[in-house]
Amino acid sequence: MPINPNTELIGPARLAYDRLLRKLQRFKEGRELDNDPLLLWGPPGTGKSTVALKLAKACAIHSSHLDHINGQDLTADLVRQWQFSSHYRPFDGWCMVKLVDELDAGSPAACKQLRTYLDGLKPWTIFLATTNKEPDQLDTSVQTRFFTYEVPGTSAPILTEHLMKTLSLRAEIAAQIVAANGGNVRACLLDGRKARACAYA
16 A cells, blocks of 8 residues: 555654654754664554654655655666665765665565675765564664664553544544554554545445
8 A cells, every 4th residue: 555655643753753853853963973773673563664654754865765665676787786876975965864664574685785785885875765664673783783663552541532533533433443453553544534424325
């Protein structure tokens, strides 16, 4: 499903965005020396990809400064292209941004090449990635190169209130949807929109 960068962040996703954006801003301003690659992890549907995309768009001045791919499309050849182009700093912006969703879907060859790329990451490159796996389930040599940040599911009360506010659902309907989907924000919003459509049909 395409990611909507305008989606409102709630709960842990909102907190993750605020904290990580401050970290990136400190680096941009020279108050933090390390531009550690960032890995957002947690169960499906908690907002990791939306957070990562919002962070990427906050850093990349132009769309040409952002490479956004799924881990299934990550190849060793692509990473080598990144390595070659990384020697050139963008003349019309302060950084380039690489965003890989579902990093764990990348091939072993791509991950091996990625390790080399991350070890030589240039100070004008921001690297973001997401995964549904816990970091210790990833290839150790890849995982240890990241600053990891967990984005857990949103609590039932917060998610219920969000559905009531944004979709104008009755409290009991919103609560039922949240109970059925747990902290999966994406699934709750999908079911909430279906429920609203049925109510107005």
